[in-house]
Amino acid sequence: MSSLKTRAEFTEPERYELDEGPSYHFEISRRNFVQVVGAGLLISVAARPVLAQRSGAGGNQSANLAERLHIGADGQITLFTSKVEVGQGSRTQLTQAAAEELRAPVNRIRLIMADTAQGPNDGGTAGSRTTPATVPAIRKACAAARQLLIDTAASAFQVDAKDLTVQDAKVEGLGSGRQFSYADLASEKHAAVLKRQIAPDVNVTKVSQWRVLGASLPRVDASAIVTGAHQYPSDIIRPGMLYGKVLRPPSYGARLTEIDLASANAKADVTALRDGDFVGFAAPSSLAAEQARDEAGKTAKWTTAENPSSDELYAYLRAHSLSQRPRRDIKGSPDNAFKNASKVLRESCHIAYIQHAPMEPRAAVAEWTDGNLTVWTGSQQPARVREELARSLRVPSERVRVIIPDTGGGFGGEEASCGALDARRGIHLGLLSPRRGHRRRRRTGFKRRVGHLGTCQFLVWGVRDRHAIPNSQHSHRIQIMPIAVACRLVSGVGLDGQCLRPRIDDG
Amino acid sequence: MWKCRDADRQRVETIEGLSPNGALHPIQQAFIKEEGMQCGYCVPGMIMTTVAFLRRNSTPTRDQIVEALNGNICRCCGYGNLLKAVERAARSIKEAQ
Numbered sequence: 001m002s003s004l005k006t007r008a009e010f011t012e013p014e015r016y017e018l019d020e021g022p023s024y025h026f027e028i029s030r031r032n033f034v035q036v037v038g039a040g041l042l043i044s045v046a047a048r049p050v051l052a053q054r055s056g057a058g059g060n061q062s063a064n065l066a067e068r069l070h071i072g073a074d075g076q077i078t079l080f081t082s083k084v085e086v087g088q089g090s091r092t093q094l095t096q097a098a099a100e101e102l103r104a105p106v107n108r109i110r111l112i113m114a115d116t117a118q119g120p121n122d123g124g125t126a127g128s129r130t131t132p133a134t135v136p137a138i139r140k141a142c143a144a145a146r147q148l149l150i151d152t153a154a155s156a157f158q159v160d161a162k163d164l165t166v167q168d169a170k171v172e173g174l175g176s177g178r179q180f181s182y183a184d185l186a187s188e189k190h191a192a193v194l195k196r197q198i199a200p201d202v203n204v205t206k207v208s209q210w211r212v213l214g215a216s217l218p219r220v221d222a223s224a225i226v227t228g229a230h231q232y233p234s235d236i237i238r239p240g241m242l243y244g245k246v247l248r249p250p251s252y253g254a255r256l257t258e259i260d261l262a263s264a265n266a267k268a269d270v271t272a273l274r275d276g277d278f279v280g281f282a283a284p285s286s287l288a289a290e291q292a293r294d295e296a297g298k299t300a301k302w303t304t305a306e307n308p309s310s311d312e313l314y315a316y317l318r319a320h321s322l323s324q325r326p327r328r329d330i331k332g333s334p335d336n337a338f339k340n341a342s343k344v345l346r347e348s349c350h351i352a353y354i355q356h357a358p359m360e361p362r363a364a365v366a367e368w369t370d371g372n373l374t375v376w377t378g379s380q381q382p383a384r385v386r387e388e389l390a391r392s393l394r395v396p397s398e399r400v401r402v403i404i405p406d407t408g409g410g411f412g413g414e415e416a417s418c419g420a421l422d423a424r425r426g427i428h429l430g431l432l433s434p435r436r437g438h439r440r441r442r443r444t445g446f447k448r449r450v451g452h453l454g455t456c457q458f459l460v461w462g463v464r465d466r467h468a469i470p471n472s473q474h475s476h477r478i479q480i481m482p483i484a485v486a487c488r489l490v491s492g493v494g495l496d497g498q499c500l501r502p503r504i505d506d507g
Numbered sequence: 508m509w510k511c512r513d514a515d516r517q518r519v520e521t522i523e524g525l526s527p528n529g530a531l532h533p534i535q536q537a538f539i540k541e542e543g544m545q546c547g548y549c550v551p552g553m554i555m556t557t558v559a560f561l562r563r564n565s566t567p568t569r570d571q572i573v574e575a576l577n578g579n580i581c582r583c584c585g586y587g588n589l590l591k592a593v594e595r596a597a598r599s600i601k602e603a604q
Contacts, residue, residue: 087546087583218539225547226535228522232548359548359582408548409582 068120068141069098075169075183077102077145078110079138080119083130084380085221086358086410090130092219097135100213101142101205104169104182106220114382114404124381125410135213136204144202145182153180221406232408233378234363241365242271245289247279247297253305260299264292272296360408372399378407508578522551525558533603534558534596543592545583552579557593567597 070078079098085091091111099106112118114125122134146166153171154161157178164173171180207214224230249256256277264272264281270292271282279296283289308316338344364377373395379385382402390397525532534557537543544550553576560567560575567575572593581589 087544087548089545219542219544221547222539222542222544223531225544225550226522226531226538226554227526228551230547357582359546359580407546409546411582 068137069145071145071182071186073183073186075108075181075186076110077104077108077182078112079141080112080115081134081138082114082116082119082122082124082382083134084114084125084382084404084410085406086125086378086380087408088125088130088410089219090125090134091221091406092217093131094134094138095220096212096215096217097138098142100210101139102146102169102182103166106212106217108169111220113406114379115401116382116386116403117401121383124384126380139204140202143204147202149180149182149185152185156180231405232360232363233365233376233405234360234408236363236365236376236405238365238367242282242284243286243289245281245283245286245293247281247293247300249277250302251304252307254302255305256300257303258299258301259296261296264296267292358407358409358411371395372401374401374403376403376405378410379404380410520555520558522555525554532558533599534561534592537596537599538589538592541588541592541595543585543589545581545585549579549581549583553581553589557596561593561597561600565597565601567593569594 068080070080072078077098079094081094083090083094091113094113095106095109095111098104098109098111102109120137122137123129149166149171150161150164153159153174154164157174157180159174164171166172169182174180205213219225221230247259254277256274256279259274259279261272261274261279264270267283267288269284270288272292273280279293279300281289281293281296283292358378360378362378364375367374373389373393375385375389377385379402382404386397386400386402389402390400393400526535531539532554534554538550538554543553556576556579560572564571564575569590572590576589576593
């Protein structure tokens, strides 16, 4: 019962982990990739499927050759990962991992995170998986790069690779006057050597020999944060950007029956559109968009839906939960274990309504250029956002690029994007949503029971009847509205009361 | 806390003005040193509140710091380090005088 794996069985799943993602293959065109980082050397390291997270968490299980690392002709080293930084410190930690294995100063290493146009898909950022899954992947790639540096230097100077080490990004042991660094490795002269494949079973540095990993290091992004220079998703501004505002329904499940958008659309700079219950407004300033929305909102007529009151909620969820989905991670027979237990303790409790509320308002900026869409937003699932945008907009996912700037808090809630865009004129639109419009999640009731058998040994730890329903503002579902006018708006819209299935053993 | 309109024609200091020559202000340094940040979104507000607060009170107690920063929220709940950062900042400003 004490192993990590056992504990992980009862890790509460995030909403998006219960949603089966599409199976697709992430490929990157080498040409595009090099355009982004400039001349130099790309190192490919075979990545085992273990890199990907458990199924459903967004990892690409079939990923094989992954571009992880770029060495610039100037010796600058760039690492790539799909992981995001939301304050948990992964940017620093992964940089440390790279510095450790490359034997290079931390400031020589740049980490590009969560850009679907660059680097391998390590899956989304959730479940504390970056440390056990992505740190090893980074270490392996960087250890391979270090070995390549040594081997290349050994062959260039006709010395035994065993006598060589790497320190301060340079090869040591070549003899006086001889130098070989990562910059040399990336030079044209050695281009032929560099084409070979790197073995996936490369040796990483033993923990006992770590110097940088495991040490307390100032965060690599600290200066940008304390000077206000860091650009969060809500700081992204594009030339000609419009601001978007969405009219939210007054209550969960409310249907829009009537709204007058004529006066909003009569304004020179304002575009308003309706698609079913969704109404969006775009304008050159946030204030103008908000004013247009508020004015038009006064003309809106809604039919509200019946919803259970807070008092009835737990009973409602119990009655409306869907049938159980079999769990793959149940070991043995919980029923038998309980039957044979000398004592079974039962306990019920209700958990209050939970709403994620990071400091940074959720924001997304979308930009169309020549039929390609780039979206900057806060999310822990860049690949999934990309896929959902592609599906919603009916464009190939190759035409969608999602970039997640280091975000002002995630807490498992930063899982989707809302953005807005103007397709016809090729201009850009940003959407900054008010906090109240964001994802709410009910995690409301569970019972647990613990089986006890004779000696002081817990046999079974079961959580049953856990229910969760998202409300109307659940942001995981992105719906991109078809357009009658120039503007398309993207927003998080509801799931029609769909309940998650209870996910554990018997009743 | 001020309304924006009350700041009209007033001198306003922002986080961008705290290190005009690129040299970090002692408070900024203290925030780095104590890692008074997680996502960092609240940090400019925390720092600017600290700037104003330490001008009024250069030798604050922990309770006074809590009181002074009470209007600033850190949703990552990194308060422990934030408080240490303010204490360190107060010490280093005092020592430099």
